[in-house]
Amino acid sequence: MYSTTGIEASNYVSTFNTAFYFITGVSLLLLVGLTFTMLYFVFRYNKKKNLVATQIEGNTFLEILWTVIPIILSLVMFYFGWAGWKPTTRPPKDAMNITSVARMWSFLFVYENGKQSPELIVPVNTPIKINLVSMDVIHSLFIPDFRIKADIIPGREKFMWFLPQIEGKYKIFCAEYCGLQHSSMHSTVNVMSQEKFKAWYAESAKVAAVGENAGPGAAGEAIMRAQGCFACHTPDGTKLIGPSYLNLYGTQQVVLREGKEITVTVDPEYIKRSILEPNADITKGFPANLMQSYRSTLSDDDIAKIIEYLKSLNDK
């Protein structure tokens, strides 16, 4: 999947390479040159060979020389870096818009027709502009093969754009520390042929289809996978950051409402509130402010499916 054999997965690879190889090349030359000069002096002017040192106070010409040459070199380095970065600020007008919704600890990609996917699916050779939205803390969308990354900052409008040039799957990592599961916050870019992408884009299902042996609640489970609920909740009784879903439906819960402890029943009403206003009732023993509202990405219908799924976990 990951290849550095000169394939240019995105439009940034070649400009990155120019800057990287130029700076690295010059640096390696200097590193080797200076190290060997030093070793040679140490060998040649060892006190066994050179009993008395020649006192030299300095040499202004040399000082000027080794100030000016590095300045020129570094200006050239700066130029290559700047030239390679400039295009990142100018997305083409006809770029396809996708919104990336980041939250602890998942990415969700929302398309203009309302389609949602946990994987970034894009057509090859089409400029893609990603609007970066964070629901909670700072994350960073990083696609190593594309040589691009951008921080995702809550409350700020930001974007990144790129041109995928080769079909295939590429890793996405979160590159800004965002808490417990930061290192499991990853996804993939799936670059498809234009035709395949069109077919996928036209599929009516909002969330990618579920496996054949779909039981009750399968649709809800798929939605929750896409939304990243399982980063904090498990279906099997294990406690992560949030309470497990196992046997949750219908039980009595102690919650903190406005600082007071009260007991509630986990019914559809309560679940809906938990998803849309997670900080209204805080389940006792769990941290507040971690789960963020899903108002912008889940419809009433989705929530109904989620409730179906939670119910299904009670029979186990």
Add this chain to the structure above:
Amino acid sequence: MSTQKDIEEPSYLDYKGKYRGIFSWILSTDHKRIALLYLFSILAFFATGATLGLLMKFELIAPGKTIMTAQTYNAFFTLHGIIMIFAVVIPGLPAVFGNFLLPIMIGAKDVAFPRLNLLSWYFYVMGVSLVLISQFTGQGPPDTGWTFYAPYSFRTTGNMLPAVFGAFVLGFSSILTGLNFLVTIHRMRAPGMKWLKMPLFPWTLYATGWIQLLATPIIGITLLMIIAEKTLHIGFFDPALGGDPILYQHLFWTYSHPAVYIMILPAMGAISEIISTFSHKTLFGYNFMVASSLAIAFVGYFVWGHHMFTSGMSSTALYAFSLLTFLVAIPSAIKVFNWIATMHKGSIDLQTPFYWAMGFIFVFMIGGFSGLILGSLATNIHLHNTHFVLAHFHFIVFGGTGFAFFGAMHYWYPKMTGKMYDSRWANIGLFLFLTGFIVLYGTMFYLGYKGMPRRYYDYDEIFHTGNIISTMGSWVLYSGLGIIIINLFASLKSGAKAPSNPWGGKTLEWSVPSPPPVENFKEIPVVTKGPYSYK
């Protein structure tokens, strides 16, 4: 204990003052005793931080869980970062070698404010204690990373406040030391020691003092703002309260970038002393060395933005910061050229401190060159926040400051303890240390280039081989470190007595007995020649 017969004054180690036992140390206002207080506290915290590093590297030997949970790993790199930055490398050279040697090198009997000097050690201990307390109280250790980035630092249940407050107190310690050194250098130089007759190490302490005095208050305010926001819910940084997380990053790096120069400048000063002494030659381009130290301190204030290239600053800010970053590299390059030129036509005595200086130049160059790669915009966008950055700053702060610290340790050890150490073991230790260092951190350049982000508890299978090699490097580094430290401690007992000038150095500290008497000089010397006058 002193070796010269003509001196009756007791050394600072033998001196009997008002207090006995431990109190003769922790209540002493002698700059030399305070230096040793710092030395032992810093070594203890370094050992703690280094052990955390070793455990983290062990965790990373394979993807998934090896020996600890993600929660523990996150707490470890946070504590490791806070300890190493605020409690080890920032105070490191100034508080230990600056305290011990600055007054002697400029021909003074002590620093300008001896009591303030002791107070700053107490602030230091209080600061670190607060950081340690944060580990064991509240709802779990802090897990924000040493950068405390908002808004995560407001979401986490980790016990962040005491740690932040600890860093704040450590800042005070740093300010007091800086202030003390500035006044000492301005007012207490021996008669005849004009500014340009001062050795390089005091010069770099002088430049550092200004950074400590002017930059540290910024982090102080910032940390106070966090505390106010967390307790009083005033929205400075958290968007949920109407604050701006990017403002936090600006404030944080406005201090933390110059702080890198607090770490590296005194290191460069110590290396300059070592190279001149063992080459038996005056420092090449002394004036340019002084000027470049001041230039680094000055330009260092204007490059903080290079930590935020991907955060969405304006385009103008991006290229201005990138350009300035390239310019700040120039004075460092000038220093490297001058060090190497000093060796030319010298009469080089290959002793342990000189090997450390060579090691320093080598790893510092790698650190600096990788800094150019990170300072360039197109490459930064790929490499930012990856293991490449981790490698870069370990090469600079551990490679730079760490190598200089151990170099200084082996250079001034005879002066400080009155003993010589076993140089064969010292060299073996250095060799292992350098090898381990390059394997451990060199591999991280590759991992970062391939795309492995930093602060990653778990990683993709493609990064496995690199991590195995890197972890094995950490074991080699550790064996080296162990040998070095054991050797130095063992030599306290078994080492031969040190003469007052074992290396043939020309600066003033070599004119007083080893270890120096309480008041350093019987008579304040009158300086007539430059600092490295071998003629």
